[in-house]
Amino acid sequence: MPSLILAHTRYLVIEQIRVPIGILASAFFPAVSMVAFVVPFTGQDATAATTATGSLMFFGAMSSALIGLSNAVSQDRELAWNPYLRTLPAGPLPRFAGRILSTLAVVLISVIPVLVVGALFTEATITPARLLLGFGALIAGVVPFMLMGLFVGFTLASKAAMAVSQLLFFPMAILGGLLLPPQVLPEFVQALSPYVPTRGAAELIWWSTAGLRPSAVSLAMLALWTGVMAAAAIWAYRRDEGRRFS
Amino acid sequence: MTILAQAIEVTRRYGDVLALDRVSLDIRAGELIGLLGPNGAGKSTLINLFAGLRRPTSGTVGLFGGSPMDPARRRGIGVTPQETGLPQSLRVGEITDFVSGHFPERVGTAELLARFGLGDLAGRQVGGLSGGQRRRLAVALAFAGRPRLVFLDEPTTGLDVEARRALWDGIKTFHEEGGTVLLTSHYLEEIEALAERVLVVGHGRVLADDSMRAVRGMAGTRRVSLVAAHLPELPGVLGAERVDDRIDLLVSDPDRLVVELVRSGVPFSGLEIRPATLEEAFLTLTSKESAHA
Numbered sequence: 001m002p003s004l005i006l007a008h009t010r011y012l013v014i015e016q017i018r019v020p021i022g023i024l025a026s027a028f029f030p031a032v033s034m035v036a037f038v039v040p041f042t043g044q045d046a047t048a049a050t051t052a053t054g055s056l057m058f059f060g061a062m063s064s065a066l067i068g069l070s071n072a073v074s075q076d077r078e079l080a081w082n083p084y085l086r087t088l089p090a091g092p093l094p095r096f097a098g099r100i101l102s103t104l105a106v107v108l109i110s111v112i113p114v115l116v117v118g119a120l121f122t123e124a125t126i127t128p129a130r131l132l133l134g135f136g137a138l139i140a141g142v143v144p145f146m147l148m149g150l151f152v153g154f155t156l157a158s159k160a161a162m163a164v165s166q167l168l169f170f171p172m173a174i175l176g177g178l179l180l181p182p183q184v185l186p187e188f189v190q191a192l193s194p195y196v197p198t199r200g201a202a203e204l205i206w207w208s209t210a211g212l213r214p215s216a217v218s219l220a221m222l223a224l225w226t227g228v229m230a231a232a233a234i235w236a237y238r239r240d241e242g243r244r245f246s
Numbered sequence: 247m248t249i250l251a252q253a254i255e256v257t258r259r260y261g262d263v264l265a266l267d268r269v270s271l272d273i274r275a276g277e278l279i280g281l282l283g284p285n286g287a288g289k290s291t292l293i294n295l296f297a298g299l300r301r302p303t304s305g306t307v308g309l310f311g312g313s314p315m316d317p318a319r320r321r322g323i324g325v326t327p328q329e330t331g332l333p334q335s336l337r338v339g340e341i342t343d344f345v346s347g348h349f350p351e352r353v354g355t356a357e358l359l360a361r362f363g364l365g366d367l368a369g370r371q372v373g374g375l376s377g378g379q380r381r382r383l384a385v386a387l388a389f390a391g392r393p394r395l396v397f398l399d400e401p402t403t404g405l406d407v408e409a410r411r412a413l414w415d416g417i418k419t420f421h422e423e424g425g426t427v428l429l430t431s432h433y434l435e436e437i438e439a440l441a442e443r444v445l446v447v448g449h450g451r452v453l454a455d456d457s458m459r460a461v462r463g464m465a466g467t468r469r470v471s472l473v474a475a476h477l478p479e480l481p482g483v484l485g486a487e488r489v490d491d492r493i494d495l496l497v498s499d500p501d502r503l504v505v506e507l508v509r510s511g512v513p514f515s516g517l518e519i520r521p522a523t524l525e526e527a528f529l530t531l532t533s534k535e536s537a538h539a
Binding site: 003004007008011014015018019079080081082083084086087088089090091245246 | 294297298299300301317318319320321323325327328330331332333335336340344345347348349371391
């Protein structure tokens with residue numbers, strides 16, 4: 001079974017790398033934001049530069065996870081290839097695991113440009129141990145957005161999934177303080193911010209990379225969102241299975 | 247003979263639509279079965295049930311003595327994907343490796359591609375293949391895991407005559423080596439060239455399940471169409487239906503029928519005689535609402 005998971009992962013990664021627009025889109029915008037806003041304005045302040053790098057890396061990761069996964073899953077459901085795979089002697093697990101692992105691979109690829117810009121052009125500093133910890137936080141923080149991507153992908157047709165995932169993505173990124181630090185956001189946004197999952201994920205990353213104490217509310221909300229999104233994704237998956245394969 | 251796959255009193259509904267209606271059927275080792283029927287007759291549903299994509303609403307579907315829903319049972323089958331769905335950005339060799347990677351026994355990728363005339367295309371992305379090449383790749387994938395039983399759904403649609411013959415040869419060779427095939431086609435010619443046993447389905451029922459020879463006899467049926475107010479009792483009428491003034495008769499001997507018709511002196515016009523398609527013959531023969539002529 002592990003070899004089949006690997007085979008599915010490999011083929012899905014190849015597919016994404018050969019048509020790299022999704023990866024580029026996820027990597028490009030945050031890297032440009034780094035160069036345009038972080039480098040000139042907060043590049044000299046080590047802590048601010050480090051947290052901003054972490055935030056924008058998560059911005060790209062979240063885009064790959066939420067937008068990438070919802071598009072991939074909704075498109076899969078419309079292709080005749082998908083039912084064909086179900087006739088092969090394997091259950092749905094290798095395909096599903098392959099989908100998740102290949103998305104993770106793309107998530108990790110898409111954060112590299114921001115990391116490079118942060119390291120070369122700002123005062124952002126980090127120890128290898130904290131970097132590793134930061135990647136751990138990034139992966140943990142991206143889980144609810146992958147689940148959200150699965151939910152959207154299993155529920156909607158591909159055109160709708162593309163629009164809805166974008167609609168979910170930008171407000172959450174802004175509310176969570178990924179583009180601008182929460183302190184400079186308007187008051188009502190600051191009041192809302194702890195309740196969106198992006199904020200908890202960002203605080204997890206700031207904590208692991210720059211040692212900033214996270215708020216208990218944000219982390220609790222992140223955990224709650226993860227649980228709710230897992231339930232929603234499972235519900236959507238079962239519903240889709242029932243419609244197409246029962 | 248060993249039964250490889252079996253449907254017992256299988257009914258399948260999609261909402262209000264009855265796709266299969268109490269179908270029973272055995273697929274025995276070494277058979278080459280042609281499955282004929284108009285679109286929507288239930289051909290694809292039948293294959294989907296055997297391939298584990300769908301569950302019957304009632305009844306039992308068996309595959310190698312177990313359930314097709316059990317992945318282990320599906321090691322012995324091969325299915326053709328629809329060529330329009332093949333992942334565009336993968337190379338031909340990569341897709342073949344990927345599919346055969348699911349099977350414990352497999353044909354080598356190079357050998358498989360060569361067998362289907364795709365040997366030179368292993369490095370080509372699927373998006374760059376012609377329609378015919380994609381079709382051949384789709385059929386090749388059904389054989390990747392050394393199956394005992396293959397389901398070929400419209401394997402030669404969109405192929406030119408030469409490619410079609412080459413594919414028929416491939417299917418024949420597989421069958422001669424002991425493989426079992428269930429083949430669907432719109433082309434009667436294809437079924438005639440390959441199948442030994444023919445299943446005709448319509449409205450979710452098996453209308454006929456017989457040898458190719460018996461089915462060829464059916465294919466001799468003619469459709470006689472004419473406009474008349476009423477008709478006398480005529481010889482050799484297998485089925486009849488009336489649409490407005492026009493009466494369609496399915497007959498075994500059209501010449502004798504026309505002679506009798508003229509002799510009866512009943513006025514008629516617009517006489518046409520043409521071969522009935524096999525499907526038409528079966529459908530009309532088994533339809534219960536035949537108008538009384």
